[in-house]
Amino acid sequence: MIQLERKEDCCGCSACEQSCPVSCIRMIPDEEGFLYPEIDKNTCICCGLCERVCPVINSDVNSDESYDNAIAFAAWNIDENLRLSSSSGGIFSALAEKILKEGGIVFGVTYADDFKSARHIVCDSVTDIGKLRGSKYLQSDKQDIFSLVKEALKQGQTVLFSGTPCEIEGLKHFLQKPYDNLFYVDIICHGTPSPKLWAKYVSFRESLAGARTVNTFPRHKKYGWKRYSTLMVFSNKVEYLETFDKDLFMQMFLQDLCLRPACYECKFKKLKRESDLTLADFWGCDQVVPELDDDKGLSLVIVHSERGRRLLQDVNRNGQVKLVEVDAQQVLVGNPCMLYSSKRPERRDEFMNNLDRLKIPELAKAYVRQLTLVDKVKRIVKCVAKRILNKQVIDQLMKIRHRLI
Numbered sequence: 001m002i003q004l005e006r007k008e009d010c011c012g013c014s015a016c017e018q019s020c021p022v023s024c025i026r027m028i029p030d031e032e033g034f035l036y037p038e039i040d041k042n043t044c045i046c047c048g049l050c051e052r053v054c055p056v057i058n059s060d061v062n063s064d065e066s067y068d069n070a071i072a073f074a075a076w077n078i079d080e081n082l083r084l085s086s087s088s089g090g091i092f093s094a095l096a097e098k099i100l101k102e103g104g105i106v107f108g109v110t111y112a113d114d115f116k117s118a119r120h121i122v123c124d125s126v127t128d129i130g131k132l133r134g135s136k137y138l139q140s141d142k143q144d145i146f147s148l149v150k151e152a153l154k155q156g157q158t159v160l161f162s163g164t165p166c167e168i169e170g171l172k173h174f175l176q177k178p179y180d181n182l183f184y185v186d187i188i189c190h191g192t193p194s195p196k197l198w199a200k201y202v203s204f205r206e207s208l209a210g211a212r213t214v215n216t217f218p219r220h221k222k223y224g225w226k227r228y229s230t231l232m233v234f235s236n237k238v239e240y241l242e243t244f245d246k247d248l249f250m251q252m253f254l255q256d257l258c259l260r261p262a263c264y265e266c267k268f269k270k271l272k273r274e275s276d277l278t279l280a281d282f283w284g285c286d287q288v289v290p291e292l293d294d295d296k297g298l299s300l301v302i303v304h305s306e307r308g309r310r311l312l313q314d315v316n317r318n319g320q321v322k323l324v325e326v327d328a329q330q331v332l333v334g335n336p337c338m339l340y341s342s343k344r345p346e347r348r349d350e351f352m353n354n355l356d357r358l359k360i361p362e363l364a365k366a367y368v369r370q371l372t373l374v375d376k377v378k379r380i381v382k383c384v385a386k387r388i389l390n391k392q393v394i395d396q397l398m399k400i401r402h403r404l405i
């Protein structure tokens with residue numbers, strides 16, 4: 001039976017709940033709004049399946065293979081509207097469309113009707129892709145989604161499952177065997193914020209607007225992809241649009257105040273992933289492929305399997321997606337979240353403990369660090385130095401590695 005000694009040891013994938021043969025596990029939100037397994041010990045038959053499917057217990061931290069095999073692409077959707085309404089270059093939409101047009105189904109994350117929570121759903125038509133498009137910056141509720149994937153696979157349907165790396169590994173352990181008709185697509189993940197904080201934030205904005213939310217998109221590109229903004233639209237037609245560095249929720253997210261405890265010690269940070277493809281923002285593209293940087297959104301796609309490569313090639317061949325191969329080592333410099341967990345701020349727990357007591361502006365005032373001019377200069381210098389050093393360290397490692405082989 002799963003026994004959680006530390007919250008850091010549960011990524012909330014729900015593989016344990018969904019695999020329990022006697023349904024004695026339920027995912028229950030804690031005081032921070034994150035779901036954790038709760039076990040009815042009276043019903044439990046101690047079969048141990050929950051432990052066998054847990055991706056954290058069974059994580060293989062040494063599984064990262066060489067950098068040498070990694071293939072990476074700069075990629076973008078040629079449909080400008082799709083690209084602009086996606087977080088990065090709109091590659092997910094192209095992959096999903098291909099699977100759906102060939103009669104398959106696609107699993108991904110959508111908001112609930114009130115936009116206060118997010119959950120995994122299944123889509124079986126191209127017109128539904130919009131529900132999955134765009135990043136939702138909160139952890140999704142998986143409910144019985146892994147069981148639905150299994151059912152579809154058994155019926156021989158082609159399935160594309162998208163999610164965070166821990167969700168991919170949770171599903172893989174849940175299924176316990178490989179399926180030829182399943183594509184796994186994960187993302188480079190900064191960490192997933194508290195659903196409770198997100199819901200509180202939506203309510204806060206609704207109280208200011210005086211109406212309920214009818215749409216939200218945290219990666220609006222009005223001021224560019226790199227200066228992305230949170231857009232919220234309310235039922236009285238009021239709109240809220242603020243860049244990530246000023247929006248209070250994004251400040252809390254990007255300063256790592258509200259991530260799931262497991263995200264600070266993520267076991268799935270590695271270059272060689274369990275997925276077929278990893279999608280990400282191509283941060284740092286100005287260093288690697290400056291000629292492609294038009295600030296409308298560029299994806300980084302890292303290929304982990306032959307079937308992933310074929311799927312990507314198909315959407316390239318049908319003309320929907322443009323690809324330019326890039327050096328996977330160079331790419332890591334601008335995307336540290338591929339390999340490293342976000343750092344847990346000292347005041348993270350204090351912030352979360354005050355979630356119920358303080359209002360959103362009070363939380364921001366007490367915990368969000370505002371950058372002074374000196375901070376900004378320091379940050380730029382640090383960033384430039386880090387890039388140069390990272391590049392040198394990676395180059396050195398590669399040289400040593402090649403000498404050893």
Ligand SMILES: Cc1cc2nc3c(=O)[nH]c(=O)nc-3n(C[C@H](O)[C@H](O)[C@H](O)COP(=O)(O)OP(=O)(O)OC[C@H]3O[C@@H](n4cnc5c(N)ncnc54)[C@H](O)[C@@H]3O)c2cc1C
Nearest residue numbers: 086087088089090091092108109133134136162190280281
């Ligand atoms: C919580 C989170 C953190 C991220 N952190 C980084 C990062 O540090 N660096 C980086 O380069 N990229 C990060 N990304 C990925 C990036 O924002 C894009 O999602 C990715 O590049 C795909 O973009 P796209 O334009 O191809 O498709 P889009 O249409 O923008 O992406 C949609 C895809 O994202 C999935 N998705 C949306 N919300 C969630 C969620 N809450 N949980 C799981 N899957 C979700 C959908 O199911 C769908 O597969 C993060 C995404 C999320 C959701």
